[in-house]
Amino acid sequence: xxxxxxxxxxxxxxxxxxxxxxxxxxxxxxxxxxxxxxxxxxxxxxxxxxxxxxxxxxxxxxxxxxxxxxxxxxxxxxxxxxxxxxxxxxxxxxxxxxxxxxxxxxxxxxxxxxxxxxxxxxxxxxxxxxxxxxxxxxxxxxxxxxxxxxxxxxxxxxxxxxxxxxxxxxxxxxxxxxxxxxxxxxxxxxxxxxxxxxxxxxxxxxxxxxxxxxxxxxxxxxxxxxxxxxxxxxxxxxxxxxxxxxxxxxxxxxxxxxxxxxxxxxxxxxxxxxxxxxxxxxxxxxxxxxxxxxxxxxxxxxxxxxxxxxxxxxxxxxxxxxxxxxxxxxxxxxxxxxxxxxxxxxxxxxxxxxxxxxxxxxxxxxxxxxxxxxxxxxxxxxxxxxxxxxxxxxxxxxxxxxxxxxxxxxxxxxxxxxxxxxxxxxx
RNA sequence: GCGGAGAUCGCAUAGCCUGGUAUUGCGGUGGACUUGAAAUCCACUGUCCCCCGGACACGGGAGUUCGAAUCUCUCUCUCCGCGCCA
Numbered sequence: 001x002x003x004x005x006x007x008x009x010x011x012x013x014x015x016x017x018x019x020x021x022x023x024x025x026x027x028x029x030x031x032x033x034x035x036x037x038x039x040x041x042x043x044x045x046x047x048x049x050x051x052x053x054x055x056x057x058x059x060x061x062x063x064x065x066x067x068x069x070x071x072x073x074x075x076x077x078x079x080x081x082x083x084x085x086x087x088x089x090x091x092x093x094x095x096x097x098x099x100x101x102x103x104x105x106x107x108x109x110x111x112x113x114x115x116x117x118x119x120x121x122x123x124x125x126x127x128x129x130x131x132x133x134x135x136x137x138x139x140x141x142x143x144x145x146x147x148x149x150x151x152x153x154x155x156x157x158x159x160x161x162x163x164x165x166x167x168x169x170x171x172x173x174x175x176x177x178x179x180x181x182x183x184x185x186x187x188x189x190x191x192x193x194x195x196x197x198x199x200x201x202x203x204x205x206x207x208x209x210x211x212x213x214x215x216x217x218x219x220x221x222x223x224x225x226x227x228x229x230x231x232x233x234x235x236x237x238x239x240x241x242x243x244x245x246x247x248x249x250x251x252x253x254x255x256x257x258x259x260x261x262x263x264x265x266x267x268x269x270x271x272x273x274x275x276x277x278x279x280x281x282x283x284x285x286x287x288x289x290x291x292x293x294x295x296x297x298x299x300x301x302x303x304x305x306x307x308x309x310x311x312x313x314x315x316x317x318x319x320x321x322x323x324x325x326x327x328x329x330x331x332x333x334x335x336x337x338x339x340x341x342x343x344x345x346x347x348x349x350x351x352x353x354x355x356x357x358x359x360x361x362x363x364x365x366x367x368x369x370x371x372x373x374x375x376x377x378x379x380x381x382x383x384x385x386x387x388x389x390x391x392x393x394x395x396x397x398x399x400x401x402x403x404x405x406x407x408x409x410x411x412x413x414x415x416x417x418x419x420x421x422x423x424x425x426x427x
Numbered sequence: 428g429c430g431g432a433g434a435u436c437g438c439a440u441a442g443c444c445u446g447g448u449a450u451u452g453c454g455g456u457g458g459a460c461u462u463g464a465a466a467u468c469c470a471c472u473g474u475c476c477c478c479c480g481g482a483c484a485c486g487g488g489a490g491u492u493c494g495a496a497u498c499u500c501u502c503u504c505u506c507c508g509c510g511c512c513a
Binding site: 039042043045046047049050052053055056057058059060061063064071074075076077078079080081082244245246247370371372373374375 | 436437447448454455456457472473474475476477481482483492493494
């Protein structure tokens with residue numbers, strides 16, 4: 001959510017940002033209008049309260065001096081003020097609610113370096129990493145590999161849970177655990193604190209960290225309790241300090257979270273989504289940073305550097321992409337994606353997303369730090385380190401051998417008790 | 428799940444019984460004193476508004492009342508005890 005200061009004093013900045021994104025100004029103008037109306041209603045209500053407070057003091061004084069006649073007189077005079085205030089209060093509250101509902105749907109201001117483009121076709125390459133693997137045979141896609149090696153059971157998962165759920169089995173399951181462990185240790189080595197979050201959150205906290213439309217398309221709601229399964233550990237980790245004022249000495253707070261991620265994936269279909277590429281539940285190791293606004297852009301580069309070094313250590317071929325205006329979403333001010341080369345699919349596909357959300361989440365979460373001039377919103381950043389299901393797909397496709405076995409990335413071999421290749425499951 | 432006690436500004440606290448302008452300490456910022464520092468002293472230190480000034484804020488919501496931190500109801504959370512449990 002953007003701060004009201006921007007709407008009141010620098011609305012042209014928001015308008016210019018909307019122009020870059022190619023969206024109309026209607027919502028901005030509505031927020032500004034509703035804000036004015038709310039302030040008028042507020043003024044009127046406060047005037048009423050002021051009257052009431054003065055009267056209440058008069059009654060108190062009269063009672064103290066034993067002047068019952070005087071106190072009765074004032075009480076009779078002010079009897080209806082309460083009702084008047086209540087009506088004005090309702091009006092002000094509904095205006096404020098309307099203002100902020102619209103304000104929440106207005107996206108963050110983009111960084112100047114974000115390329116302008118209509119959709120993902122407008123994304124630009126930032127850098128290219130690793131060596132493109134060459135094969136002496138026709139490489140298989142991951143769906144064929146998991147099937148021939150019996151590493152994933154989608155049918156039986158569908159039987160007991162639904163489509164897009166999966167059992168992960170044998171050596172591939174073990175590699176998954178090794179990836180988690182490797183990524184967590186890697187980030188601990190870079191000053192991050194390992195955090196395991198709750199896997200469910202309430203609505204209030206959730207609204208602070210996500211786009212409202214996610215409640216329809218992404219999150220699983222839990223009944224009968226008013227809770228949501230987390231779609232990523234970014235959400236609990238970022239909202240952890242909701243409603244708090246942080247001491248500047250605590251910043252930056254750098255966390256590495258690991259959790260299962262639950263996503264409804266409404267509307268996601270297609271051949272390229274077969275296998276375990278797009279699923280309702282996967283594990284993700286996530287970097288989250290809460291920091292002073294002055295160094296958030298440095299941290300954004302650091303997060304990307306961590307990803308690059310981590311994926312280089314896995315010895316995979318991938319590119320880093322600048323996400324363009326049309327592909328950005330609501331919350332981030334700037335975003336890099338890592339896209340891994342999938343030889344079976346013969347294309348680069350998204351494996352990591354690295355965002356600086358500036359003060360957008362912090363405003364909504366009322367997450368501030370102390371300054372000598374008062375409290376100011378912190379900046380929040382998040383980046384995938386490894387989403388294991390997609391990392392497994394990239395490893396399988398890039399490291400496959402002609403017989404269908406898969407070479408374990410060297411850095412993970414010690415975490416696999418020295419095992420260098422993934423073997424098939426018997427059943 | 429049952430019984431009890433609680434939730435007050437960044438932290439800690441008083442006020443609640445008996446309704447009438449939110450107490451005090453710590454921490455923080457600025458200033459005085461000082462060669463400098465410490466100590467001491469002074470001011471400021473939650474949110475909102477049209478920032479002179481006013482309004483709001485005592486876990487959330489509702490009620491009673493001219494008026495609620497204070498009384499009533501309700502929800503949430505925390506702590507203690509009991510029960511159940513990996």
